[in-house]
Amino acid sequence: MEALVRSYGKGLTAVFAGLVALWIILMIVVPQVTMIDRAFTYQDRGGETAMLAIEIDRAYTKRFQLEQQVQRAQNAADAEPGASAPSVSAPSATPSIGAPAATTPSAGGLPQPSAGGAANQEIDVEALEAEIATLTAKIEELESQEDLSSGEAGMKATYSLKNFTTMSGIHFQIFVMTLLYAFCVTILSFLICYPVAFVIATTTNRNRLALMMLGLVIPYAINELLRIFSWIMILEKNGILNTFLNFIGIIDIDAGEGIRFVASNGAVFTVMVYAYVLFMVFPIYNTIDTLDKNQIEAARDLGASAWKIHTRVVIPHAKPGIAVGSIMTFMLSAGSIAVPEIVGRGLHPDWFSQLIYRRFFEADSWNQGSAYSLALLIACIVFIFATMAIFKVGIRDIAK
Known part of the structure; x- marks a missing residue:
């Protein structure tokens, strides 16, 4: 420090020291303190919030499957202009939102309808679109519940080693x-x-x-x-x-x-x-x-x-x-x-x-x-x- 004072004077040395201290505080001390605080702060994401997240995920999966069925039916109708009203084959039993759908993974990682079971019933596109609308409304309701539940979970954060x-x-x-x-x-x-x-x-x-x-x-x-x-x-x-x-x-x-x-x-x-x-x-x-x-x-x-x-x-x-x-x-x-x-x-x-x-x-x-x-x-x-x-x-x- 004495060498800096001799070289630059007290004014510039104070500026240099202040900038270094500011840099250390903003770039090292504050981020590290924040990281340590977060590391020891545990938020319980289980219980109701986790179950809601699972149900939302299943609803999105089911809606995606139905949208794919509608798309395939519409593509088939476009390919055959003289064909009757579009319809599509689907499983006889439609899984509920709260239960996992019978799916098999595709090459791209997205679920596709299972090939097993009685899959020869014809379902109208209008019925599929109505079910999609019902699922969309259900997803919105579940997401609003999840937001409230997540907010409550965030309020209960505690210091822990978990x-x-x-x-x-x-x-x-x-x-x-x-x-x-x-x-x-x-x-x-x-x-x-x-x-x-x-x-x-x-x-x-x-x-x-x-x-x-x-x-x-x-x-x-x-x-x-x-x-x-x-x-x-x-x-x-x-x-x-x-x-x-x-x-x-x-x-x-x-x-x-x-x-x-x-x-x-x-x-x-x-x-x-x-x-x-x-x-x-x-x-x-x-x-x-x-x-x-x-x-x-x-x-x-x-x-x-x-x-x-x-x-x-x-x-x-x-x-x-x-x-x-x-x-x-x-x-x-x-x-x-x-x-x-x-x-x-x-x-x-x-x-x-x-x-x-x-x-x-x-x-x-x-x-x-x-x-x-x-x-x-x-x-x-x-x-x-x-x-x-x-x-x-x-x-x-x-x-x-």
């Missing part, structure tokens, strides 16, 4: 596997980035150094989403990699032998390593660059092998950079939503970040989404302290 303890077994498994996936991405990033960082830090040719730096930085001038989609174009079944394998005769795309690389977490790991490579390379490079290169030469003169030079000289000196790179890569990987959501969506196991997204924006359960987010944040904080303990570095060492 948002955490009600996590299903499959969600907990995804949580643990996501941490393992992020750890794998971190290890892969280190194995790839350490040699690159060492070569860059020890090169004496300025032109080569400039070219290597440009090779690392230039791809990041492109938007992250575009880089992710470019990898999809490479790894998809009809992508560049399969085209190359087809060209050299390993597979035959025309015979359907293309390999869908995106249907595995390996593709997600690959894209993540590429997306976060700079966060591992530069911290390691910065620490190796401060190493006295005479120590490496002395180790070589004393007959040390390359393995011993790295394990006894370079890596011990680069521990703060490795720790920073590992922490940043792990946290970015564990919290990434773009890569697992875009790369082979539905073809590889889910990541916990996808579950958090669905809790917030699909299930409209912000409290449980906050609980999931807080659990992931705590896991990342534990990883940070574990990494610092393993590499025996402190906050000051990392700051350097």
Whole structure:
């Protein structure tokens, strides 16, 4: 602070300090406090509200089936202008709103009328439209009841650990596997980035150094989403990699032998390593660059092998950079939503970040989404302290 006062004066220093404090409060403190409050606030959505939601869903399903029957009857009438009044085959027993309709799932995920039972009775379109109108009125009545019930449920919100303890077994498994996936991405990033960082830090040719730096930085001038989609174009079944394998005769795309690389977490790991490579390379490079290169030469003169030079000289000196790179890569990987959501969506196991997204924006359960987010944040904080303990570095060492 004293250096800032000497450089900019008390007025500008106060402005800088105020802006930083405002940024910390608005962008870090307030969102985190809100998330913690929501995570421990439990809203009971069971009982009457849940039953109303089920009935509304069944009514919508039944209305959709009837609308499809009307549409098919009208299409049949249009196809045969001389035909009599349109009618359609339907099951003899019409399920009530409160009971599930006999349906079988279609390829698109929408329910279709069951093919079983006595399905030869003819029902007029007018009768179907009358039933649709009745269902519409019933849906409106049920939704108004649901609004009142939801309002009452919201008033009874209490502080509890239920948002955490009600996590299903499959969600907990995804949580643990996501941490393992992020750890794998971190290890892969280190194995790839350490040699690159060492070569860059020890090169004496300025032109080569400039070219290597440009090779690392230039791809990041492109938007992250575009880089992710470019990898999809490479790894998809009809992508560049399969085209190359087809060209050299390993597979035959025309015979359907293309390999869908995106249907595995390996593709997600690959894209993540590429997306976060700079966060591992530069911290390691910065620490190796401060190493006295005479120590490496002395180790070589004393007959040390390359393995011993790295394990006894370079890596011990680069521990703060490795720790920073590992922490940043792990946290970015564990919290990434773009890569697992875009790369082979539905073809590889889910990541916990996808579950958090669905809790917030699909299930409209912000409290449980906050609980999931807080659990992931705590896991990342534990990883940070574990990494610092393993590499025996402190906050000051990392700051350097």
